Amino acid sequence: MKKSIGMKLFIGITCFVVIIVSLSWILNTKYLEKYYIKKKSDNLIQYGEEIKSVYNKDIDDMDLAFMKIENQIGADITIFSKNGQIQYSSIFNEQKIGMGNGKMGRNVHLMKEDLEKIFNGERILKTYQHPRVEAKFLVLSFLLKNDNVLVLETSVASITESVEIAKDFYIYIGIISLILGAIVAFFYSRRFTKPIIELNNVAKSMAKLDFSQKYDVKTDDEIGELGKTINDLSEQLNRKIIELNEANERLKEDIEKEKKIDAMRKEFISSVSHELKTPISLIQGYAEGLKDNIVTDEENKNFYCDVITDETAKMEKLVKGLLELSQIESRSVKLENKIFNIGSLVEQIVNKYKPILKDKNINLIIDHDDKELKVKADISKIEQVLVNFINNAINHIDENGKLKISLKNDQEKIRVGVCNTGSNIPKEEMDRIWESFYKIDKSRAREYGGTGLGLSIVKGILELHNNDFGILNRDEGVEFWFELNKI
Ligand SMILES: Nc1ncnc2c1ncn2[C@@H]1O[C@H](COP(=O)(O)OP(=O)(O)O)[C@@H](O)[C@H]1O
Ligand SMILES: [Mg+2]
Structure with missing residues (x-):
């Protein structure tokens, strides 16, 4: 199982509490008693010194002074002379102290060898375990003036007892500290890890390229700082990735465009060569015929020459058209926009067609909305458009022979329509006929x-011109239309 930081923190803090509690408990059980005895010994020594100084001063009311000290330290005081005569005792009323088998009375726990040392001027400080009574004593003894011996005795039973109680109590304190420590550790580690988990979630969604998640910065510490940094990072990454995607899209579009242009160029070249092939081979054939004198009569020679001239004219027309198209498509032509009356322009153009129309028995109708239809455009280019539409209409008109030119005054535009009776243009061809060289x-x-x-x-x-245009299939034929800007 994966160990979370929270778990580690929790275990760490709990272990720390356990160590502290155990250490305190060990120190307590091992050293508390020694410490008590040491303290008590120090106190005994201090009071011993006090007694010594009081005793040496020859104060009249010695008993009172001793009693005071006795109350303060809770120890028995005994002073006896070299021959065992009690000088002062806080417990005995007898005047003489028994020293049977080297031990002095009931409450004076000195051994013979101790006495020797004392009379040699040494200070005795010892603990004494009574063999019969279950008691332990702390004994301090040293020589006062005139070979009198001071003995201070205090029972350490009470100390041992206190230490035992303290040990017990310490177990409870330990358990309580442990529980409290664990609870604190639990909440603390949760509080500590919660923002880290949140940060991790934000980072995880970032890894999935979801930049909508943001870290809610609540603190001013390192984690808050990290949160801010991650938020910044997320924003910047998001921006950069959007930019990158856009650039990628553009690149794809460019590549597509490039491919299309390339394909168009290839198709264009093949179309041009194809268009030129027929007239060139015709011209070549007829020219060779003339050269080889295949035809001898004048009439046939003229026919040969006519074919050559005709095909040359077609080639010239094609080349002119190509030139014009390339100029327009490369956008190198500048439009010379002028205001003019489109009605008059149409009138002018159809006047030139009158003989042909009459020849082909075509019935022309011009449908004006009103006489003054002013537009702004390049007049010669618009004339070209109209001429193309009218030529196409004449070339595709049927036996009904109806040609209608309409001029409609729309809200913002003038709509020009060139309509001829004839067969409809199939839907799938409608886009293609605008491509160069395309013929149905x-x-x-x-x-x-x-x-x-x-x-x-x-x-x-x-x-x-930025004008709309299109084809409509009508009941009787087709209509080619375009719009012009009104002034
Ligand atoms: N009024 C029309 N009715 C039917 N088809 C037409 C008409 N105008 C044009 N088209 C079709 O569109 C093709 C392309 O026209 P266009 O580019 O003017 O070339 P072209 O007139 O030299 O054939 C024509 O070959 C013809 O098939
Ligand atoms: Mg045409």
Whole structure:
């Protein structure tokens, strides 16, 4: 199992409490009694010195002075002379002290060898365990003046007892401290680890790239500081990753665009070569025919020359168209926007078509909203658009022969529509016919000399103008429309 910091802290603090409590208990049981005895001995020595000084002063009321000391220290005082005569005793009333088998009376626990030492001027300080009475005594004895011996005795039974009680009591204190310590350790470790767990959760969601989680900074300490840093880090990472994603998207788009452009370029080149192939081989064939003098009569020679001129004209038309398209698509042409009347422009253009229309038996209708339809655009380019639409309409018109040009005054725009009767354009072709070289019916386009560039030039022009345009299939035919900006 994984050990959490909380658990470690809890165990650590609890162990610490256990060690402290055990140490105190050991010190207590081992040294408390010794310490008590040492203290008591010190006290005895101190009082012994006091008694000595009182005794040496020859105070009249010696008994009173001794009694005072006796009360303070709780020890028995005995003074006897060299021959065993009691000089003062706080316990005996007899005047003589018994020294049977080397031991002095009931309460004076001195041995013969002790006495010898005392008379030699040594100080005796000892504990004495009474063999019959279950008691222990602390005995201090030394020589006063005139060979009198002072004996101070105190029972250490009370001390031992106190120590025993203290030991017992200490077990309870130990248990209580342990429980209290464990509780404190538990709450303390939880309080300590809670923010760390929260921080870890924030970091975990960051690892999953979720930057919505934030650490709630509550403290001013290192953990609070770390929380702030992690929040900052999260924000910065989030920003950088968003930026990176955006850059990546752009890169992908660029690559896609590049690929498309590349494909378009290839297709364009193949289309151009394809378009040029037919006229070139025709011209080549007919020119060689002329050179080899295959035809001898004038009429046939003229026909050969006509074919060559025709095909050359087609090539010229194609090259002109390509040039124009490349200019428009590279956006190198500048629009010369002018205000003009679109109605008049349409009128002007259709006037030029009158002979052809008459020739082809086409019925032209012009549908004006009103006479004054002022627009702002590049007039020559718009003329090109109209010419392309009208040419296409004438090229695709059916036997009904109806051509309608409508000019509608919308709210912000003028809508121009060129409508001819004929077959509808299939939905799937509607986008493609704006591409260069695209023709729905190739042989028909060859008949009327179509290059397939007209609508792509129109598209380029109208995009330069930022104007909308499109195709609509009508009941009787198709309508090509575009919009112009009103002034
Ligand atoms: N009014 C129309 N009705 C039907 N099809 C049309 C019409 N105008 C254009 N198209 C289709 O769109 C193609 C592209 O037109 P365009 O770019 O002008 O080339 P082109 O006129 O040289 O063929 C035409 O080949 C034709 O198939
Ligand atoms: Mg055309």
